[in-house]
Amino acid sequence: MIALPEPPLRGELVALRAWSRDDVPVLVRACVDPLIARYTAVPVPYTPEDARRYVDAGRSATALPMAAVEAGGEGAVLGAVGLHAVSRARRRGEIGYWTAPWARGRGVATESLALLSLWALANLGLRRLDLYAEPENEASHAVAERAGFERGELVRSGIALRGRRYDVIRFTRSG
Secondary structure: OOOOOOOOOEOOOEEEEOOOHHHHHHHHHHHOOHHHHHHOOOOOOOOHHHHHHHHHHOOOOOOEEEEEEEOOOOOOEEEEEEEEEEEOOOOEEEEEEEEOHHHOOOOHHHHHHHHHHHHHHHHOOOOEEEEEEOOOOHHHHHHHHHOOOEEEEEEEEEEEEOOEEEEEEEEEEEO
């Protein structure tokens, strides 16, 4: 199992923490957003049971899902960032993120992505993290580049979402 970052990852805007059952209502509220549904693998429609399953699945040997919350105050959920497909043998993994509709345009995704990617490269023995974004998702491209990822090649039919294949651009950060 991938250990939680210690000390917890904190930036100017966000802190990253594990998801909890208390987050189920806000997860549902965020994941019914059309953009999150379009560009991620969340079930459609997204239900409280889907959120509970996601929270309960939690960390594993190949995944570390994290909630991005406000750095100060009560820590309201602003988005998500997570590692997946981590292979310590191959020294690489993948990273993804989404930002709740109420938190977009504030730098939440960029800071969350930078915090977790830098930590993963420094602490998990990884040499490379890949991030995939669809060609028309220019906001995600900008986030990836601001967080230190380099734009790579177009991967034809690179991801499957809800029974359909999509082209994606691979962004990479090396450490």
